[in-house]
Structure formats: structure tokens, C-alpha cells
Amino acid sequence: MSEKVKVEISKELYEKAKKFIEEQGGFNNVEELIEFLLKEILEEEEETPLSEEDEEKVKERLRSLGYI
Amino acid sequence: MVRKLFVLGLDSMPPKVLYEGMDNNSFSYIKTLVEESARYLMRSCYPPITVPAWMVMFTGKTPGELGIYGFRHRKPGDFNYYIVNSKYIKQETLWSIASKKGLKVGVYGVPPTYPPKPLNGFMVTDFTTPNREKPYTFPPWLKRELERTVGPTIFDITYRSENKDKVASDLFHMLENHQRQVLYLATQKQWEVFLYVEIAVDRAHHAFWKYFDKEHPRYTEHPHYSNVIPRLYRKIDQWFEELHKKLPKDAVIVIVSDHGIKAMKGAFAINQWLIDNDYLKLKVNKDQLKPGTELKENLIDWEHTIAWAWGGYYSRVFINLKGREKKGVVELKYYEDTINQLRKDIEKIRGENGEKWKNEVYRPSELYPEVRGDPPDLMVYLDDLWWRAAGTIGWSSNYLPENDRGPDDAVHDWIGVFSIYDPEGTISSGDKGMIDITHIKDTLSEIVFS
Numbered sequence: 001m002s003e004k005v006k007v008e009i010s011k012e013l014y015e016k017a018k019k020f021i022e023e024q025g026g027f028n029n030v031e032e033l034i035e036f037l038l039k040e041i042l043e044e045e046e047e048t049p050l051s052e053e054d055e056e057k058v059k060e061r062l063r064s065l066g067y068i
Numbered sequence: 069m070v071r072k073l074f075v076l077g078l079d080s081m082p083p084k085v086l087y088e089g090m091d092n093n094s095f096s097y098i099k100t101l102v103e104e105s106a107r108y109l110m111r112s113c114y115p116p117i118t119v120p121a122w123m124v125m126f127t128g129k130t131p132g133e134l135g136i137y138g139f140r141h142r143k144p145g146d147f148n149y150y151i152v153n154s155k156y157i158k159q160e161t162l163w164s165i166a167s168k169k170g171l172k173v174g175v176y177g178v179p180p181t182y183p184p185k186p187l188n189g190f191m192v193t194d195f196t197t198p199n200r201e202k203p204y205t206f207p208p209w210l211k212r213e214l215e216r217t218v219g220p221t222i223f224d225i226t227y228r229s230e231n232k233d234k235v236a237s238d239l240f241h242m243l244e245n246h247q248r249q250v251l252y253l254a255t256q257k258q259w260e261v262f263l264y265v266e267i268a269v270d271r272a273h274h275a276f277w278k279y280f281d282k283e284h285p286r287y288t289e290h291p292h293y294s295n296v297i298p299r300l301y302r303k304i305d306q307w308f309e310e311l312h313k314k315l316p317k318d319a320v321i322v323i324v325s326d327h328g329i330k331a332m333k334g335a336f337a338i339n340q341w342l343i344d345n346d347y348l349k350l351k352v353n354k355d356q357l358k359p360g361t362e363l364k365e366n367l368i369d370w371e372h373t374i375a376w377a378w379g380g381y382y383s384r385v386f387i388n389l390k391g392r393e394k395k396g397v398v399e400l401k402y403y404e405d406t407i408n409q410l411r412k413d414i415e416k417i418r419g420e421n422g423e424k425w426k427n428e429v430y431r432p433s434e435l436y437p438e439v440r441g442d443p444p445d446l447m448v449y450l451d452d453l454w455w456r457a458a459g460t461i462g463w464s465s466n467y468l469p470e471n472d473r474g475p476d477d478a479v480h481d482w483i484g485v486f487s488i489y490d491p492e493g494t495i496s497s498g499d500k501g502m503i504d505i506t507h508i509k510d511t512l513s514e515i516v517f518s
Contacts, residue, residue, distance in 0.1 A: 041186065041208060062151065062196075064474070066474065067118075
């Protein structure tokens with residue numbers, strides 16, 4: 001289990017998140033929900049640099065569009 | 069309470085259509101707003117191309133400061149090129165500033181925003197997105213929501229095709245897809261600033277301009293194709309009317325383009341011209357090459373080559389500089405003289421029948437306060453953009469009646485549009501003259517942040 005740190009969020013948002021979990025389930029507490037959401041965003045973000053294959057696809061498209 | 073700002077970006081919309089009636093009243097609703105708007109002629113950047121123009125507009129920085137001179141760039145010494153994406157944009161954008169100020173922002177289709185970056189709001193990336201399997205939204209889960217609600221995103225079409233019926237059908241299909249998504253986002257999500265760029269306008273102009281512009285040198289009246297552009301304008305107009313009626317009454321509406329458009333007179337084979345003028349030497353006889361041959365690294369006799377070029381809406385010329393290029397031959401001490409001579413020679417290029425051309429040739433440092441990234445040695449605009457540059461070789465003439473990349477009716481023009489509709493009258497309406505593309509971000513910031 002990785003080390004934990006404290007993060008402050010607005011009370012209003014915290015209450016909304018708590019209500020969301022009570023109604024929808026899926027998470028034990030607000031901390032779990034926040035951790036999940038941040039992971040979703042940051043892991044997608046890390047994966048997005050263009051691979052060679054992606055770049056080739058874009059080059060081909062730009063060639064066919066006449067930009068290059 | 070902050071007033072909402074909705075920006076409708078129409079890629080390549082020229083003033084003669086939006087302001088001067090060339091739309092044949094297809095923009096009947098939008099024009100009622102434009103008549104009540106502060107209307108500017110928008111001077112685009114060097115180069116007036118989608119990338120970098122939209123980012124110049126939304127960062128307020130020149131291409132030199134952004135280090136973005138088009139879609140492709142090359143590292144010194146590398147013949148091959150790389151394509152820029154959102155990760156190359158290091159400057160603050162209107163949406164990143166608004167986000168930090170706590171405003172909710174929606175960004176849709178602004179090139180290049182792929183891969184999407186986090187913001188306080190939502191983003192759907194643009195036509196440079198490799199495909200829809202990629203994460204193309206922020207937040208990432210918006211992609212699923214959008215696809216479930218309004219169907220898979222269509223990023224672009226193939227418009228350089230002789231099958232014009234298919235091009236037209238794809239075009240309207242894509243436009244409708246974007247409009248459904250934007251309508252959904254604009255009405256279901258929270259935002260104070262919404263920036264939407266519609267690329268279908270540019271694609272329609274390139275594919276159908278000769279059927280629309282009666283002054284086109286190859287103007288052709290066609291029972292169907294001549295209606296494509298007016299129909300597209302009407303679809304945008306009707307859709308926008310529907311959306312506008314759903315926005316708060318005091319919302320500020322901006323209609324803007326990144327550059328204008330005009331008839332393409334032809335393409336000039338710039339590398340062939342460099343060969344003819346002893347700047348470029350091939351290892352093979354150019355007359356034996358197939359028309360449209362790509363200038364590949366291994367075709368060039370580097371030991372006897374001074375310069376080579378890229379084609380496009382403008383041409384980028386590179387000097388084979390010793391110490392910088394792999395097989396560079398031009399000594400640094402002769403670099404200035406070489407540049408100056410080449411520039412003079414390009415400026416003297418005339419049309420096929422000896423007519424004078426208005427050619428513009430610049431060194432990047434002459435155009436921008438700062439030159440970052442990987443600039444070319446010279447930037448070349450042929451005959452005031454009427455002629456595009458073809459980088460391919462093997463042609464029987466340097467003057468090609470068509471683009472070397474497939475059918476294309478139009479080239480870009482320097483002047484676009486920028487109109488601000490303020491229903492509260494804080495911004496006075498009327499013709500306001502010229503605004504430089506680099507000043508638009510500050511003008512929009514005043515509306516949003518004041």
C-alpha cells in the first residue's frame with residue numbers, strides 16, 4: 001500500500017461525492033472515488049504521446065489533405 | 069455572474085462570404101448577428117495555415133514564438149520530418165488561462181489539441197487526432213458519453229478525390245456529427261467560454277470552390293456541386309440559430325476564421341525550379357522520373373546541392389549548410405550570400421507566360437520577434453498565395469494546373485473574419501478595420517475576464 005497524503009477539497013464537493021457514493025455505490029469512501037478519478041485522468045494522460053504508428057497515420061492524412 | 073462567450077470558428081471563412089454577400093444569403097440568421105456586430109478584417113499569420121493559425125489566435129503568440137511553422141518540421145541535419153501536436157504548444161491558451169481563473173471552458177475541434185490536455189471543463193480534439201480509438205477527450209470518460217449519446221466522432225474527410233458525390237456526402241455527414249456533439253455539449257454541460265472550430269468549411273472550400281466562385285479561372289457551373297458550399301453554409305446557419313436560441317440572451321457571440329480562401333491558379337514545382345537554377349542536383353536524370361515523384365533523401369546529390377524545399381500552401385526552403393546538415397556543403401561564411409542570392413532569384417520567378425508574380429520571401433527572423441523550434445531558412449509565398457508550391461518532381465513543366473496532391477480548387481488567403489456580437493451593446497457594432505490574428509486573444513480576454 002503506497003504512502004498517503006492529505007489533500008483539501010471544498011466541503012460542498014465532498015458532500016456531493018459522499019451522497020454520490022451512498023446512492024450509486026461502487027466505492028467505500030470519498031478517498032477511493034477521488035483516487036480512482038485522478039488515476040483515470042493521469043494514466044490516460046501518460047499514455048498519449050504519439051507512437052510512430054500514430055504519427056505515420058497523421059502524416060498520411062496530412063499528405064492526402066495537401067498540407068504537406 | 070460571468071457572461072457566456074461562444075466562439076464559432078469557421079476554418080477559412082473569407083470576408084467576401086461573411087461580410088460582402090458572396091454567401092447568396094445562405095447565412096441569413098448569422099448575418100443578422102454580424103450586421104449588429106463589431107466587424108473586423110482579420111489579418112492571418114505567416115503562414116496563413118490552419119496549423120499554426122488557430123493556436124496563434126488563441127495564444128496571441130506568433131508562429132516564431134510558438135516554434136510552429138506548419139504541420140511538419142525537421143530537426144537540423146534530419147531530412148525526414150515530424151508532425152507537431154498539442155504537446156508542442158508550450159504557451160498559455162485562452163482556455164488554459166480561463167481554466168486557471170476558475171471559469172468553465174469547452175473546447176471543440178481546435179487544431180492542434182490532440183492529445184487532449186486537462187482543463188477546467190471539457191475538450192474534444194481536432195482533425196489531427198490519429199483515430200477515434202485514441203483518448204480524444206478531456207475528461208477521458210467524455211468520449212464514451214459522447215459516442216453513446218450522439219455517435220462516434222468523425223474527425224475529417226478525404227476531400228482530394230475525383231468522387232465529388234462521396235466527398236459531398238462525407239462532408240455533410242461530418243458536419244452533422246460535429247453539430248450534434250457541440251449542441252449536446254453546449255446545452256448539457258456547464259461552461260462560460262466555448263470555442264468550436266468547424267473544419268468542414270475549409271474542406272468544402274477546397275473541394276468545391278471552382279463550382280462556387282464565379283471568378284475562379286476554372287469556374288464550372290454544376291447542377292449539384294455548385295450547391296454544396298451554399299448548402300453547407302445554410303446547414304451551419306440553421307444549426308447555429310437553433311443553438312443560439314438555447315443560449316442565455318446576453319451571451320457574446322464571436323464568429324472568426326483562421327485565414328481566408330481564394331481560387332487556386334496552380335502549383336509551382338519549386339524543387340524543379342531549384343534544379344533548373346543549379347541549387348539542387350539529383351543523382352538521376354529528372355526527365356526520367358515519373359510525374360509526382362517525392363524528393364527523397366537518396367535521390368539528391370548532396371555534394372552538389374545548395375538548397376531543397378518543401379511544398380504546401382507556402383514553401384519552406386532549406387540550405388545545405390555545412391556543420392548542420394549531414395552532407396552539408398555551404399560554408400557558414402557563405403550562408404548569408406547564399407540566402408540573399410536565392411531570395412533574389414525566387415523573388416524574380418514569373419508566371420508561365422512571363423507575367424509578374426508578387427512573390428514574398430522571408431527569413432523567419434524578419435517576421436517574428438522570437439524564432440523558436442525548427443524553422444526553415446526561407447519562407448516563400450508565391451504570387452500572393454495564388455500559386456501553391458509543389459515539392460514533388462518529374463513534371464514536364466514547373467507550372468502545374470492542379471495540385472500535386474490531388475484535386476483542389478482553392479488556396480488560402482491572408483484575410484479572414486472576426487466579428488463580435490454583444491447583445492448588451494458594451495462593444496459597439498460596425499466596421500472596425502483590420503485586426504492582427506495575434507491580437508484576438510487579448511480582445512477575447514477583455515470580454516471574458518473584465
